[in-house]
Amino acid sequence: MNKRITSQDVANLAGVSRTTVSFVLNNEERFAIRPETAEKVRAAAKQLGYYPNASARALASNQTKNIGLIISRAPQYIATDPFLPQILGGLLDILKENSLGLLLEWVEPGQQLESYLELTRAHHIDGMILMTPRLDDPGLKTLEETDIPVVVMGYIPGSTLHSVDVDNLSAAETAVCHLIELGHTKIACITNAALPYTSASQRLDGYKIALQKAGITYNPQLVREADFDAQSGYTQMRSLLESNLDFSAVFVASDNVALGAYSALSEAGLSIPDDISVVGFDDIPLASFIQPALTTISMPGHEIAVQSYQLLMQLMRRDFPLERAVSLPTDLIVRQSTRSLIG
Amino acid sequence: MNKRITSQDVANLAGVSRTTVSFVLNNEERFAIRPETAEKVRAAAKQLGYYPNASARALASNQTKNIGLIISRAPQYIATDPFLPQILGGLLDILKENSLGLLLEWVEPGQQLESYLELTRAHHIDGMILMTPRLDDPGLKTLEETDIPVVVMGYIPGSTLHSVDVDNLSAAETAVCHLIELGHTKIACITNAALPYTSASQRLDGYKIALQKAGITYNPQLVREADFDAQSGYTQMRSLLESNLDFSAVFVASDNVALGAYSALSEAGLSIPDDISVVGFDDIPLASFIQPALTTISMPGHEIAVQSYQLLMQLMRRDFPLERAVSLPTDLIVRQSTRSLIG
């Protein structure tokens, strides 16, 4: 039986007190430890294979050294999200550098109410990052009233919570504007998700504004709501095609959804971009590899992760963060899925 | 300042002792608590918004109620993995049902040695699931010698660790066999990853065996090693094309990599499946939506997650698991990327 090795064991072996062990291993500069003593302690720790117990440390120090990534989306929608790994990769990278752990959770839309509190108090996290927030999430107000460090990936209008996001609205506007510049006037839209998701409604707003600025009348019949995955993109694109409405381009507010749309268009015998131009959103890794390569808006996934982390750290340190809402730039990546109607 | 609410507060409000509170909230059947007392306690807890502190509970009970998912791969390769979300979705789902948390970690290939031990002892996990293990991982032997509950997603020959995996070898064999049945004899192969990754070498072996059984001589020059992402698939497919070797089909041991291959083939003016047939592996969600829809091997991602969880739970309960290595079935999904040369 592998008996647990405690700091007391290290102390005994090194011939010092447990306090000294603690000071040495935590590099407590405030207390002067003679270098040779410190070395003795370190040697003993290594010899015994000592790893401080995280639970005990968390209890004593009131810091878990873990942060939580909370996804307010059901698992089946998590499973098909090709963007999630980018966030995870970025987050895992920077967290490891700083010796922090990442606790992943999902909360079902409907019982976020208590979830958030339980997550911080009950689970072992010092702060949390909220992915894909919903406008209709009642738990967000609760969170505002606590002093739990929270960063929202996505912008919530009117919320006092700190956030990191791209400017979805103007990015969408840019995307649609690109189509308009190419001469398209009849432009459909498939959202990335249901409208309570802030990113979905903001991208739809960008679509509307681009139309408006170009003097094109907004036609709600040309709009469909998808649901994160390619399957919903396929379904909604078919719905658009079956409506027999005339359009020469479609703005799909998610690459993943756009791939489903691709499939529906291909099945209908329509060519991209000859018959229909498509602009996506996210620039998922596969966007440049599909045929035709997808014109899209690039999301700085890694940067979003890094900025979220940094903002969260400031909050956890009780610094006054400089910005309440960090907004990151996006780029229009023009590839082969859009075509000019002019000339 | 939100003072922390402890079980003592609940006890005071309910007019009972802290012990009673603990018994009630943990549904301790062994001690008979009068129903009205239990109700008083529960009411007090609700009124105060009490959430037991996980660190303290972990320390006292020696159980963290968290499990770790360990990915032995660098973050940049995590970021482009479209299969990871399937595992995560499945795992998150079942873990939530059982009130467990999921701690995500990556270890860099090269310093797994101590990582694993530190992860369990230092971090807050009761057991761990290892993703994408490498044959050359020295830390695995260390793990075998401990009594830490570990489940490996992927099969490690000769290891005593418990594992859940598909039969990569025969699945790959099936895939290549499909090509052979269609009349292909000159079949190239692009692996999903470098060969130290067990899944990569096993799939390559399946490829070899299928050839052998069909009496086709194995030609190493027709084999390339990719590196998880589509970019590497593109690169390796170009390398194959530039070799000027003759082949009519290619087995790409990862859909993600296959998409890169698609791109290279398209760029070279070759048609799938008219000029080249392609079979992938994984059946990522997008496989059925790309053009042409990819013939591939379906991985039961959700089932892998569920089985891993169940096996891990048995180990954590110190049950004797019935099977040491769970092997899950795969299916060949024939779509449009393969074509018969016969007739």
Place this chain on the structure above:
DNA sequence: TAATATTACTAACGCGCGTTAATCGTCACG
């Protein structure tokens, strides 16, 4: 040389909870 500062370390408490052993009724039985 006595008083004070400095260095190097330690004793001891508390974090919030699970859990065992003990306590305090209460009731049945002889």
Place this chain on the structure above:
DNA sequence: CGTGACGATTAACGCGCGTTAGTAATATTA
């Protein structure tokens, strides 16, 4: 009325660690 059994509850310890207040030993100053 005393004894034992049982049901309901609690006092008290320990989990492993961080940390404050303190001690002992040495160095510095008046």
